[in-house]
Amino acid sequence: MKQPVGQLPRVGAFRSLFQRFAFLALMVTATALLLFGQADTKIAERMRSSVADALSPMFDVLSRPTSFISDVAQSFRNLVGVHAENVTLREENRRLRHWQAAALQLEAENSSLRSLLNFVPGPQASYISARVVAETDGPFVRSVLINAGKRDHVRKGQAVVTGRGVVGRVDEVGLRSARILLLTDINSRIPVIIEPSRTRAILVGNNEQKLRLIYLMGGGPISVGDRIITAEDARAFPPDLPVGVVSSVGESGVQVAPFVDNADLEYVRLIDYGLDGILDLKSETGAPE
């Protein structure tokens, strides 16, 4: 049927009005999501976990080529520097033999003192190994996704480490994936101890490679090169895990260079010391009492 000529501009005007209204409605919806997403974080968490679960096998496949290229490049670098590395390793081996002797002596002394004091040992840790399949870069969020979740006994709050030191902690857990909040994330805060003064502090991320120490307690002198380890305060983290070294001390505060470089993350280990943390996570995750 032929449409009356007068109706065409009216239909166009109506369509334009509808499109503008739809655009405004979407803007309002996005703003509402932003506001309500903060009010009820559990819904957002559940959405994130479900999407991460669904996409983690795909991320696993997509991340393989970059891992392969990175491994090849690393092998090539190793080949080029093999002589220099050999010299360094021989020197390091000589020093480590010296420290091994000292450590054996201290271990024997430690165990005899423990038996004298009837010392109760801490809980035994269990480990879960997982592969990093995706990462969030940029100035706003620093996190990675791993291919292990609830079915692998991953729990929220578990410490995540590599052979070098602490990487971060488990922030969200899905069935077969989990999100790790890196130490460098702006929302990361962990209790630490500065060796050798045993000064306690909170290590905070700043979305860059360097970390910051705040709320220093103890008042001992702090100098560049001091080692930072985790503290068991608030039962949030297992104690004595290596974190980094003090890289600068100045008026702007104490900065820390972490031992782990996030660009190298491929495999991580999750440590379960059976710690509950400061939050009631059992009720949240549905873990058995």
Add this chain to the structure above:
Amino acid sequence: MSPAFWSQVDRFARNLLPGALCFALAMLSMVPVRIQGYTEIAPMWTVMGVCYWSIARPDLLRPHMAFAIGVFEDVLVGDPLGINALVLLIVHGLLAVQQRFFFGKPFFVWWWALGLVAAMASLVKWVLFAIVEEVWVMPQMVFVGYVATVALYPALGWVFARVEMALAREG
């Protein structure tokens, strides 16, 4: 199945392609790159994608698609829910209405437009993030991401231009 049915399926897939490419960009942006320093310069891939298609084919990348890409990115990346949806809607809203202005203009003008829109997107996201998370991200890091976005746009634009030409040729 009749040829008309397959023709409809083909048209439907074609119409979804710009949006699907932006979803793919959101996913690919999360693949570990393992390059030293990349985490600091991560560009805004979805802003680039939405920017290109909002100028080139706003009929194939509607506001609801920009919104969906934004929410998907929020959920995937772990940003506050709604923040990227709002940013991408603004990008789309600013560019889609200017399609006549961009028609027939060289790519340099498109690049210049991305420079302006990406700057605004960075600023909006930075302010919204500060309001929602109650913490200010260092502005120089946001600026580095912005520069990377502008620098990489021609490469992505070249790929998208090929896709657009293929869509026009076979459409």
